[in-house]
Amino acid sequence: MTLISSPEAPAIVCPPWCMRYDHDADVVDENNPPNHYGPDFGVLGTQAVGEGAPRGLISTPLSDMSPHDLRRLAAAAVAAAEWMEAHS
Numbered sequence: 001m002t003l004i005s006s007p008e009a010p011a012i013v014c015p016p017w018c019m020r021y022d023h024d025a026d027v028v029d030e031n032n033p034p035n036h037y038g039p040d041f042g043v044l045g046t047q048a049v050g051e052g053a054p055r056g057l058i059s060t061p062l063s064d065m066s067p068h069d070l071r072r073l074a075a076a077a078v079a080a081a082e083w084m085e086a087h088s
């Protein structure tokens with residue numbers, strides 16, 4: 001667990017898997033929890049808001065995908081789901 005704090009802002013407690021190093025720029029309060037980012041799996045990223053469980057994010061449009069693109073997406077989805085289950 002990483003603890004990030006400054007004199008003006010409340011401390012941000014990152015989950016052990018968080019890959020962000022720029023939380024100092026976040027405006028965080030009770031209505032705006034920090035976003036924590038985990039690893040990317042091809043076109044899928046992983047993110048958690050506040051103390052929530054990590055979720056998958058699609059980083060490219062899903063329209064007009066070739067069979068090759070769809071196979072890459074399917075493989076990335078399986079890898080991301082396994083990672084999220086291990087870190088929830």
Ligand SMILES: [Zn+2]
Pocket residue numbers: 013014015018019020023034035036037
């Ligand atoms: Zn974080």
